[in-house]
Amino acid sequence: MTPPANPVAAAEPPAWNMPGSLVLRLMAVAALVVVLASAASVWLVSRAAGQEAMRRVVGQQTDEVEVVARLLASKIEQSQKVLRTVAQGITPGMLDAPASLDWMLRQGLPAAGFFDALQVVRKDGELKLNIRAGQLAKASDLDPAERDALRRTLIDGKPVVSELIAGRTSDARIMFTLPLHSEEGTVLGVVAGALKLQSQGLLPQSMALPAREDSRLVVFTRDGTILSHTDPARIMGQVRDEPGLAPVFADWLRRAQPVVGRGSTEVLPDHIVSVAGMPLPQWFVARVSNSQALLAPLQGAQREAWWLAAAVIALGVLLLASVMVWMAQPLAQLCRSALQLLRRDARAVVEWPVSRGEVDTLVRVFDGLAQQKQQRDHLHTLVGGQFEAILEHSSVGIVITRHGVLEVVGRQASLMLGYADGELQGRPARALYGSDADYARLGERVQAAFAAHGAFDGDVCFVRKDGSPVWARVQGRTVRSQALGASTVWMLEDITAARAAQYQQAWELTHDALTQLHNRSAxxxxxxxxxAERSTRARGPASAGDSDGADAGEDGVVLFLDLDHFTLVNDVAGHDAGDDVLRHVARLIETQVRQVGWSARLGGDEFAVVLPGCTLARGQAVAEQLRATVQAWEPSYQGRSFTLGVSIGLVVLDAHLHDVASVLYAADMACYDAKRAGRNRVETRHARDMTSSGRMALGPY
Incomplete structure (x- = not known):
């Protein structure tokens, strides 16, 4: 007999399933919750209705004042654009011809009729034209505030929107000024236009309509002067006398808040106050509403919500038992299907019961787990691709080993060693060396370096596939990750050519054999x-009798380094450990300065660094970095850790230092200052301070 294709789907659940203990407990808890909810429903409904009504009122008022503020701001911008049109019609020649200027503003430029008053001032401050209400007016008719706005524009060369120029309510106005520029950009004069406060271009009377008994729309200035009001009698009054708005304005003044375009609303015991600002010209729009009158309809809504809540609670109590029993049926079927799915392959198709709540949640959980696995697979593929790109295009060779096996070999490393891509993958690391003895000796070096420094940094000779040697500078560090386990990452840089040069006689004569830095003579x-180059360069531009021309110059700095507590390493761990310390310190110094200068070992534990073209501040920063690097390194020999420091003396290569002896003497004295001041620090000496005392006369260093 052939089994069904989907045993889970084919299994017919019983027609009725008795709810389990969990469902019965849930039914008891739900009944208790319904009883408690009935006692709290009136309070919750009333509070929710009140909050919703207040939220809507606040939102509507905030939106309203923001819209009005943007509208007024756009009127200001439009007035500035009209004035710009008038300014473009005024030519430089018109400033000396009042008749043609008057004709142009009266008839030639229709845009000039937009303003209630127009003034044109020349750059020398002479008022060339003053038109008010279409008639010529005298210069003496200008208000002091208007004169101040014109003067500020002439001086600053920037447009100005004046404060309110007050007078009678019918004469209150705002002035807009704009500089007149020549083709070269100089200020030739100023054109200004004024609009009355109640004009159509600014704040018409119709803006405050329609009036509402429970609300007032107010526009006022930063100092509290009312510009527009639902009650025209309140125009030019003070905000401090406005019920509801006065405390909000006083609080704003106390906090000295900036004028912003966003609206804000404050709910007071008797009023709802919404305010929005206009950064230019620093006006405010406010809507003040009587909260009691606005929220009066809420009482009827609360009574309706009470009866609705009571009906819902009663219906819920009646239906609770039947709904809970009905909901338990798909839950029981879901449990059985989930148990059966657990025994099958994850890709098996299961007919889940169609329901909401727990069933839908669990189905989405299963889908989510499958998607998470797909995302992990995709991420693994993506990271793997990025890793392959690094191996493919890196300028240095990258090799990853684990337990002596080459797990990953980059393209550059394969080319350096003469192998094709992937040819070294999985092979033992021993294949890269000429003999077992070479491989064993390198292993001892690596273990000693990791024990002392936590990493390996040294030159290694490998054998190419064709048998020829290749030298590389190798840097290695152990990494522990979930993907790579306990592996070692190696960076290989081909130094075969440089290594060959090291063994030439010239190199041996100029470099220290232990640290491979320049020796003292070099x-x-x-x-x-x-x-000598600095001296020649300093004499070039200067005259023959000018001895001070090079004194102010700085052609670099010299650092004199002396290790602190180095003898302790020699005495406790032996001279081999001391030599290792000197080699490692030399590498630290070379790594820090090889991009900006060069270094040398002068003898013993003394080193020198030259930074050509480096300023004093930059030299001090490099010296401090060297000091911190040496201090941060803690070598370990024979089971004991050591803490080193370095005292550094710094001297600037200025005109007071003429030869090598004087330079080294000055740097050595600065290093002596660092030793005497407590060691492990940087001290700076200026050669002019030493020559004044005659200490440079001691002869060669």
């Missing part, structure tokens, strides 16, 4: 060349 020779 350092002195190179510094002497730098000083």
């Amino acid at each position: 350092f002195e020779h190179r510094l002497a060349l730098l000083l």
Whole structure:
């Protein structure tokens, strides 16, 4: 007999399922909640209705004042645009011809009729034209505030929107000014236009309509002067006398808040006050409403909500038992289907019961788990692709090993070692060395470096596929990650050519064998060349009798470094450990300064660094970085950790230092100052302070 294709779907659930203990407990809890909800429903409904009504009133008023503020701001911008049109019609020649200027503003430019008054002032402050209500007026008719706005525009060359120029309510006005520029950008004069407060272009009477007994729309200035009001008699009055708005305005003045375009609403015991600002010209629009009158309809809504809530609660109590029993049926079927799915493959098709609540949630959980797995697979693929791109295009060789096996070999490393891409994958690391003895010796070096420094940094000789040697600077560090486990990442840089040069006789004569830095003789020779070049360059632009021309120049700095507590390493861990410390410190110094200068070992635990063309501030920063780097390194030898420091003396290569001996003496004295001041610090000396005392006369260093 053939089994059904989907055993889970084929299993017919019983027609009726007895609710389990969980459902019975839920029914008891739900009944208790309904009883408690009936006692709290009146309070909740009343509170919710009141909050909703208040939210809507606040939202409507806030939106209204923002819209009015934007409308008034657009009127201001439109007035400025009209004035700009008038200014474009005024040519430089008209400023000396009042008759043609008058004709142009009266007849030639229709836009000039937009303003209630127009003035044109020349750059020397002479009023060339003053038109008020279409008639010529005298210069003496100008208000002091109007004169001030014209003067500020002439001086600053910027447009101005004046404060309210007060007088009688019918004469209150706002002035707009605009500079007149020549083709070269200089200010030739100023054109100004004024609009009356109650004009159609600014604040017409119709703006405050329709009037409402329970609400007032007020426009006022920063100092509290009312510009527009639902009651015309209140225009030019003070906000401090407005019920409801006065305390809000007083609080705003106390906090000194900036004028912003966004609206805000405050609910007071008897009023709802919404205010929005206009940054230009710093006006405010406010809607003040009587909260008691606005919320009076809420009482009827609350009574209706009471009866509706009571009906819903009663119906809920009647239907609670039947609904809970009905909801338990798909839940029981869901549990059975989930148990059966757990015993099958995750890709099996299951006919889940169609229901809401727990059933739908669990189905979405299963889908979510499947999607999460797909996302993890996609992320793994994406990260793998990025890793492959790094291996493919990196300028240095990248190798990852684990337990002596080459797990990952980058393209650059394969080319360096003479292998094709992927050819070294999975092979033992021993394949890269000429003999087992070489591989064993390198293993001892790596283990010692990791024990002392936590990382490996050194030169290693590998063997290419064709048997030829290749030298590389190798940096290695152990990483522990979920993807790679306990692996070691190696960075390889081909130094075969540089290594060959190291063994030439010239290199041996100029470099220290232990640290591979410049030795003392090479350092002195190179510094002497730098000083000679500086001296030649300083004499070039200066006259023969000018001895001070180079004194102010700075052609770099010299650092003198002396390790602190180095003898302790030699005495406790032995000279081999001391040599290792010197080698590592040399690498630290070279890494820090090779991009901006060069370094040398002068002898023992003394080093020197030259930073050509470096300022004093930059030199001090490099010296401090060197000091911090050495202090942060804690070597470990024979099971004991050591803390080192370095005292650094700094001297600027100025005109007072003429030869190598004087430079080294000055730097050594600065280092001596650092030692005497407590060690592990940077001290700076200026050569002019030493030469004044005659200390440079001691002869060669």
